[in-house]
Amino acid sequence: MIKRNNLLVFILTIGVFGILDTEMGVIGILPDIADHFDVSVSKAGWLVSFFALVVAVSGPTMPLLFSGINRKKVMLLVLGVFVLGNIVSIFTSNFTILLLARIIPAFFHPIYCSLAFSVAAASVSKKEAPKAVSKVFIGVSAGMVVGVPVASFIASAISLQMAMVFFAAVNAVAFIATLLFVPSMPVKARLAYGTQLSVLKKSMTWLSIVTVILLNSAVFGVYSYLADYLKTVTNLSSNSISLLLFVFGGANIIGNIVAGKLLTKNAKKSVVSYPFVLGAVYILLFFTGQFTVPMAIITLFWGVLAGIGGNITQYWIMSAAPEAPDFANGLFLTAANLGTTFGAAVGGFIISDMGTQYVVLVGILSLILGLVTILLRNYMYSSTKQLST
Structure with missing residues (x-):
């Protein structure tokens, strides 16, 4: 079996x-x-x-x-x-x-x-x-x-x-x-269509959707411009940029493996901790992104966290609507794509207005708002649980 x-x-x-x-x-x-x-x-x-x-x-x-x-x-x-x-x-x-x-x-x-x-x-x-x-x-x-x-x-x-x-x-x-x-x-x-659609009546579902949009925006709003960042801020050659993009991708795969273990061990703690850890990486990126070695190390950790983030966001929506798994996963895919589009758009606006170095702001702002929705959902879940007992 x-x-x-x-x-x-x-x-x-x-x-x-x-x-x-x-x-x-x-x-x-x-x-x-x-x-x-x-x-x-x-x-x-x-x-x-x-x-x-x-x-x-x-x-x-x-x-x-x-x-x-x-x-x-x-x-x-x-x-x-x-x-x-x-x-x-x-x-x-x-x-x-x-x-x-x-x-x-x-x-x-x-x-x-x-x-x-x-x-x-x-x-x-x-x-x-x-x-x-x-x-x-x-x-x-x-x-x-x-x-x-x-x-x-x-x-x-x-x-x-x-x-x-x-x-x-x-x-x-x-x-x-x-x-x-x-x-x-x-x-x-x-499952009847009505039963699956009924998950949209729950506030937890909508908070989870918004969280996925924000966390995806936090990752891809910055990552979308990584090549440009490495070129204009870190001043790397084309070959070095390609190498670091590959490092990010390989680290992303490692992040998926790590995420499975974290979510199995303590899902709630992993989700709450995520915005703080990624936020710390972005702060380091802002202050040391112009230096090659720190940037290479940051890219590695950032890639791992990006992989973890994908798993966390899928889990967050699934755990909000476990009674309709196919529909919940469909909502996840839509929210993830919307988050990527939104983050990339805001990141582009920040770059054109302030410069490439400041693109991390879209990540930090999205993480702060994402943390708020995570804590709201946790509070709502705890309140519902207390009322039921």
């Missing part, structure tokens, strides 16, 4: 990696896409921004609509759509078709990711659930971190089409592994 559950979580991790790889991997080949399709780099960027926008919009609705269907069938459907979308991307010479080949799979992205978190958590005991989910998050981090340099390397070494083949191949591997090794998982007790 343990081996079967471990294999299931591993396959889910590959599946999530393939989907996030498809979403984020094109960042590394946007100039190649612009040249190949004869469009501007900013227009090629639509492949990223439209994808993220669709994920944010479909996050709560698509997992809800598919929540009553056999889990294995849903996995195969989503992975199949991604494989087909990637195959179209390989052979098309029309940018509009390429854009559609990404937008359509993007609608299915939240279904698989929310389902992966739910199935991983359900495959083990309630206490061990955060560890199982943290393993799936490794696929998320790897998809975001590994996909960009790998796609860029393949495009420069071989061709743009072969980079697209890489995306299709990873999803195809996940599809075949699911088909062969994942058992049929019918939904035994289908």
Whole structure:
């Protein structure tokens, strides 16, 4: 049973990696896409921004609509759509078709990711659930971190089409592994849509959503401009910047493993402590970011905390609405994407108004507000518990 559950979580991790790889991997080949399709780099960027926008919009609705269907069938459907979308991307010479080949799979992205978190958590005991989910998050981090340099390397070494083949191949591997090794998982007790939507009536759910938006804003509002920060503030070379971005990504994966252990041991303490620890890192970043060695050390710790943050925010929404796991995970995906968009927008405004060095302010402000919502939710939970007893 343990081996079967471990294999299931591993396959889910590959599946999530393939989907996030498809979403984020094109960042590394946007100039190649612009040249190949004869469009501007900013227009090629639509492949990223439209994808993220669709994920944010479909996050709560698509997992809800598919929540009553056999889990294995849903996995195969989503992975199949991604494989087909990637195959179209390989052979098309029309940018509009390429854009559609990404937008359509993007609608299915939240279904698989929310389902992966739910199935991983359900495959083990309630206490061990955060560890199982943290393993799936490794696929998320790897998809975001590994996909960009790998796609860029393949495009420069071989061709743009072969980079697209890489995306299709990873999803195809996940599809075949699911088909062969994942058992049929019918939904035994289908939750009514109304029952799942009723979690939105709870103040705890909304406080959790706002917390996820703020904590994601705190991480990605600053990280979005890390390359620019390393160039303009730390004055690093292009190779050094690439190395530190890789360090951040590798540390992010480590953070997922650490998060699983922290949340299993003491979830409440871990969540409350998080804004203080990340805030301390940002303060150090502000005062020592111009020095190479301190910046390298900060990047390492920051990457670990970013990985922990993803797990913490998913846990925070799930623990607020455990009665509707698929819908709750969909809400998490939407809130996370909104937080990233909001943080990046505010960070850009601060940079244009005050300078790149001050981008950490969006992180610190978001953490302060996030801590307020965390403490409010804890107070509300304690009050409710006292009334019930």
